Amino acid sequence: MTTLTPVFAAVAQILVLVAALAAVHAPLGAYMARTYTRPDHLRVERLWYRAVRVDPDAEQRWTTYLMSLLGFSLVSVLFLYGMLRLQSYLPWGLGFSGFDPAGAWNTAVSFTTNTNWQWYSGEAAAGHLVQMAGLAVQNFVSAAVGMAVAVALVRGFARSGTDARVGNFWTDLTRGVTRILLPLSVVAAIILMAGGVIQNLDPHTAISTVEGATQHVLGGPIASQEAIKDVGTNGGGPFNANSAHPFENPTPFTNIVEIFLLLLIPFTLPRTFGIMVGDKRQGWAILGVMAGLWAASLALTTWAEMAGPGAAPQAAGAAMEGKETRFGLAASALFAVSTTATSTGSVNSMHESFTAPGGGMLLFNILLGEVAPGGVGAGLYGMLMLAVVAVFVAGLMVGRTPEYLGKKIGRPEMTVVALYVLTVPALVLVGTAVAVVVEPGLAGIQDPGAHGLSEVLYAFASAANNNGSAFAGLATGTPFYEVTQGLAMLAGRFIPIALVLALAGLLASQTTVPATSGTLPTHRPLFAGLLAAVTVVVVGLTFIPVLSLGPVVESLS
């Protein structure tokens, strides 16, 4: 037996993760840049495009790109809705009935928007076909949609003087799935299976335990779904306990693999960005801000969980309620911070039972807009929108027209960015405010006092930011929450995407201006510091009142 202190082991565990991410950063970043920029197609891809009858080489204006994206997402919602409703008639249904209309709506929107909010319990509601051919397909394509939008925005910066052409949605979508997400998922699924994650098509069978009780052995194609759940920062687990479930996440080794997978693409995309705009240092600056915010959040959350303040952790001797023995405090905090700082929302421990400052930090990660490092694609475009705010603020201070990457940030650009920054906070605050004054909203609250408000705030923050994790004591399997959460997820996904693509179009139409001695360098620590400050201040000011009534009050009591 080793005699490592828990703190030393916690730090070493983080270093293992960081080293693994650093090792793949440059090669994967370059591979993704090549994937999205190379003009040629594989032969099998040509057949694919011919079969689905799209022209992969047509450069789309941002409006057309958005239409393709919305059309694809619309049929995705309808297709998944139909599959969920009709589950009882489909093969591999395990005898489960179809979802009710409100529940099917919520789940169809949830998976299409990369949120993966789950009001239902997978092992008691969803059969194998729905999991594989319904939910997991959206895990792939919704992730690829996010990456496509990010790449379109980067093209807006990189291109000069086009008539708002930002790429081809169908090509970006196809390549994102087949050249990036699918190969990574295959490798990940095999590693997870070797580590003990199940992968079969068996039903749930009752067996007799050692003491003669009855227990069901679960079946399902779990490793394949687990892989894309993490790689695509989706987060919707096949089982209710998600990555706390031993069949999804059996060991501390599979745990670090899953954390690695969910951080992999978000932390690597800044490299892709740097390559595509022809200046890798720009990518380093973005990466630095993401990593700095992630590390600060991780330090605070890990400290809170290991210190264990609050009545229940103090009574028990440690904050182990809702945590698994094999992970303990440190590996649970590491997973929790990584899943809320990306848009993943899978959990290896129950966030609602975290200490008040720890749980509050997780909520803050989501409220930041999930930009440190954020969801696949969504994190990068979110951080680039904030970078535009940062250069605008800097421009105001020195009285020059702000520029970012050779593009002028004028009134049209800033209008789009301002709308982007306001959209999600408005959804979160209005949604929370409505839920705490109407009877069906109040009915779902579990915990008394300030924590009850935190439950509702977390739910709407999670939905509108497309995270999907929860303070799961809140009973959301009701029509009120299913419908309102569905609306929050939908608006929180597609309004920001439309604004990002609009900005991409505006930028792609501009001619790049050369940098002068008066241009603010955006690759230096000074700018990175400004960007981090803008990220925290903009969000902090928006949410300080409601955070004060929720997690802050809890932490002080």
Place this chain on the structure above:
Amino acid sequence: MATTTVASDLATLTRHSMAGLRMLLAFTLVTGLAYPLAMTAVGQVAFPWQAGGSLVQSDGARTTSRDEAVGSALIAQGFKGAEYFHPRPSAAGDGYDTLASGGSNLGPLNPDLVASIEERKAAVAEENGVAPADVPADAVTASGSGLDPDISPEYAAIQVARVAQARGLSDADVADLVARHTVGRDLGVLGEPRVNVLELNLALDAAN
């Protein structure tokens, strides 16, 4: 004028949606069927025991047959007998119900949670003849999954005397078995040290 724009926008959206539908069907075939079925085939060939759920027989041996299995090494069972090591409290259904995995989701200041922690602590202390202050945190808190297969080495240690007495074994023999079923951190630094309860209990049954 405005109505024609809306109508043409809708027509455009419909056209893109049809292309989207064709693409979605193609992705469903590739990522929704071919990928998981291929992974299932890989699992059955390369990792049949793990892919099947890490099932074990009553003598502790591995099996892939559900008919021969008494449980999964990865899933807690609600051992109650004095002659067995006991798992952590479970909030999965009525306890250890694999069809209802999950935690209590009670908040850190919840008075009901504080009360049940105090109750569990008193019960565990009395059952094992130790002081309440010696009961570790994992013994009195519900896990995240409700199916946590492990307990901490500390929780195993306070159960040794009770199990040894119930089985007529020496404390040293049982403690030795616990030590052999104690696993350190993965790769030395990942996660926490732990004892798998089902494997330990099956080893006890095999020992006497």
